[in-house]
Amino acid sequence: MASLPVAVDAMGGDDAPQSVLAGARLAAERGIPILLVGQPDQLADARDFEVVPASQVIAMGAEAAASVRKMKDSSVVRAAEAVRDGRASAMVSAGNTGAAMAASLLRMGRIRGVARPAIATPIIVPGRAWPNVMLDSGANTECTAEWLVQFAQMGAVYCRDRWGVQQPRVGLLSNGEEAGKGSPLVKQAFDLLGDGDWQTRTGAVFAGNVEGRDLLEDLVDVIVTDGFTGNVALKTAEGVAKQLIGALMGAFESSEEAREGARLLAPALAPLYDEFSPDSVGGAILLGVNGVSIISHGASSPKALANAVQVAHELAERDTVSSLRRVLRTE
CATH class of the missing domain: 3.40.718.10 (Isopropylmalate Dehydrogenase)
Structure with a gap:
């Protein structure tokens, strides 16, 4: 059919x-x-x-x-x-x-x-075949801890269905990796995410807190947060990437020697550019x-x-x- x-x-x-x-x-x-x-x-x-x-x-x-x-x-x-x-x-x-x-x-x-749909956005992880998935990326600016647990479940299913990750690692975005770090919402969500029931049903595992510097790291597969924090983190990462690329391109054009170096590096840089290009992501899904x-x-x-x-x-x-x-x- x-x-x-x-x-x-x-x-x-x-x-x-x-x-x-x-x-x-x-x-x-x-x-x-x-x-x-x-x-x-x-x-x-x-x-x-x-x-x-x-x-x-x-x-x-x-x-x-x-x-x-x-x-x-x-x-x-x-x-x-x-x-x-x-x-x-x-x-x-x-x-x-x-x-x-x-x-x-x-x-x-x-x-x-x-309870609430969430936007799940792929974030490229260099050298890995699948991205990190962050949700919520902007649908819900205010959340409850119970919603974050549900986001974890939906993100784990999405990661498994789209990229074949059989045991997705779920991290909770916080201002420190220690269990006691974070806002009252994060601390409450941390306790709820430690419950084994949702992990059993999704085949996922809760890996604890992750920080903003971990968005592109191979530490977890799903990053859970409220929509306000997630959107700010995502836009910050996009802005930094844009500025870095602009600075790099400017350096390549700064002299004839730099332009020659850029021509030599082009074959090695092109695949990296394609990997990080937003064109390759294919959009975010509303779960x-x-x-x-x-x-x-x-x-x-x-x-x-x-x-x-x-x-x-x-x-x-x-x-x-x-x-x-x-x-x-x-x-």
């Missing part, structure tokens, strides 16, 4: 729909069926795809929840409805992050038993909703969008949502 297509929000992103359409074509070349959702007049040259018409577009800076409720014919809402109605296996949006979250939650609903919803960066390139579509397709094929239901004891 043919696979259901991935619904792609064609109007979401800084350079939509052109960049999104280019990414959709790259994904289609890999054999992934695509369902574009957007304004038909803007997608006149997308005759090679089935298009679900949507007359409205939620702006990147719009208030998310209110816009989703008012703009029922927006592309991101129609994409979520395509998943809900069984017309698509998953959805991808590079538009307003809050709107993608709200549309996914309001149209797909939550997995029964999930806890009753469907596969991938959220990509607004400035995503066609390659990044194609990879996001591939991730969405693979998770739908593996039925990761059912795996989450079983672990959370909802079916």
